[in-house]
Amino acid sequence: MLTLEELSVTYRIGDTRAGRAADDVPAVRGVSLELAAGEALGLAGESGSGKSSVALALLRLLPRSAVVGGRVLLDGEDVLTMKWGRLRAVRWSSASIVFQGAQHGLNPVRRIGDQIAEPLLVHRLASGAAAEARVRELLEQVGLPAWRARSYPHELSGGQRQRVMIAMALACSPQLIIADEPTTALDLMVQAQVLTLIRQLIADHGISLLMISHDLSVLADMCDRLAVMYAGRLVEVGPSAGKFRHPYSQALAAAFPTVGDPASRLAPRGLAGDPPDPQELPGGCAFHPRCPVALESCASTDVPLRVSGDRAAACVLVGE
Numbered sequence: 001m002l003t004l005e006e007l008s009v010t011y012r013i014g015d016t017r018a019g020r021a022a023d024d025v026p027a028v029r030g031v032s033l034e035l036a037a038g039e040a041l042g043l044a045g046e047s048g049s050g051k052s053s054v055a056l057a058l059l060r061l062l063p064r065s066a067v068v069g070g071r072v073l074l075d076g077e078d079v080l081t082m083k084w085g086r087l088r089a090v091r092w093s094s095a096s097i098v099f100q101g102a103q104h105g106l107n108p109v110r111r112i113g114d115q116i117a118e119p120l121l122v123h124r125l126a127s128g129a130a131a132e133a134r135v136r137e138l139l140e141q142v143g144l145p146a147w148r149a150r151s152y153p154h155e156l157s158g159g160q161r162q163r164v165m166i167a168m169a170l171a172c173s174p175q176l177i178i179a180d181e182p183t184t185a186l187d188l189m190v191q192a193q194v195l196t197l198i199r200q201l202i203a204d205h206g207i208s209l210l211m212i213s214h215d216l217s218v219l220a221d222m223c224d225r226l227a228v229m230y231a232g233r234l235v236e237v238g239p240s241a242g243k244f245r246h247p248y249s250q251a252l253a254a255a256f257p258t259v260g261d262p263a264s265r266l267a268p269r270g271l272a273g274d275p276p277d278p279q280e281l282p283g284g285c286a287f288h289p290r291c292p293v294a295l296e297s298c299a300s301t302d303v304p305l306r307v308s309g310d311r312a313a314a315c316v317l318v319g320e
């Protein structure tokens with residue numbers, strides 16, 4: 001249903017007006033991925049690895065300064081080259097995004113109901129009493145009472161506001177929901193409730209999910225497959241169940257505790273070092289300076305993703 005082919009995002013920064021050359025920030029470097037109808041795919045990686053840039057590029061929501069390359073095929077149509085009118089139709093009705101930090105996503109001076117109804121009106125899917133009825137239905141689907149339609153965002157808790165964002169994302173019955181850190185700003189109990197809600201809604205409506213998080217344990221719980229990014233590239237893609245093979249994915253997985261499993265231990269010191277500055281990427285494999293098992297050749301050779309069984313990993317130590 002969704003295919004990313006060699007997706008690349010480069011931000012151009014620097015003061016071009018002053019006559020200085022813009023600096024390039026290669027945030028996403030040749031990401032290729034597929035997502036089947038009804039599938040849930042998790043995109044993981046440390047802060048700055050390029051996850052949000054992938055999500056934003058998918059729906060052409062990047063700043064003008066960003067240069068995007070590759071293809072994003074949604075049901076066979078390339079989102080990156082489609083006409084503006086078609087893109088407006090695709091957003092919300094084919095694919096919608098739930099961003100992190102819901103409190104910043106809602107208009108503080110408009111009632112919740114009006115905001116949920118907006119995509120329905122803009123896409124001419126419903127108006128008047130039909131739109132009001134759909135808003136009530138959506139609120140109930142996300143576990144909020146229908147009377148909340150008359151509330152303003154400040155009258156809701158963070159978890160309730162995130163439920164409103166999910167209701168908005170569902171409004172036009174999209175085939176794909178992109179959820180970028182949808183629960184990061186919430187406390188653990190509310191986080192669990194919102195994750196359960198997302199899981200239930202995508203199963204009930206057969207929606208595909210691309211879920212972005214730095215938290216591998218959340219993604220493993222929610223998704224059928226996981227894709228791990230490092231310094232703008234995919235380093236591993238495979239089923240959520242099963243062991244990671246790439247040293248970076250293994251280190252990321254070891255950084256999260258497994259609740260209820262007394263035998264599991266956290267990695268004693270976590271992963272040493274910091275993610276690289278995208279403007280000063282190391283040669284060879286970008287992970288090699290931090291890799292506990294790096295070979296001499298890793299400083300000069302960058303291995304592409306290679307499939308082995310049901311997994312693909314970009315590491316010289318993981319056989320074809």
Ligand SMILES: Nc1ncnc2c1ncn2[C@@H]1O[C@H](COP(=O)(O)OP(=O)(O)OP(=O)(O)O)[C@@H](O)[C@H]1O
Pocket residue numbers: 011012013025026027045046047048049050051052053054063214278
């Ligand atoms: N508008 C922008 N202009 C310039 N550089 C940007 C811009 N947005 C992101 N970047 C850079 O691109 C890289 C990838 O950022 P991105 O937000 O995609 O990562 P991320 O993995 O989603 O991080 P996080 O988990 O912290 O949200 C980072 O180095 C970031 O500084």
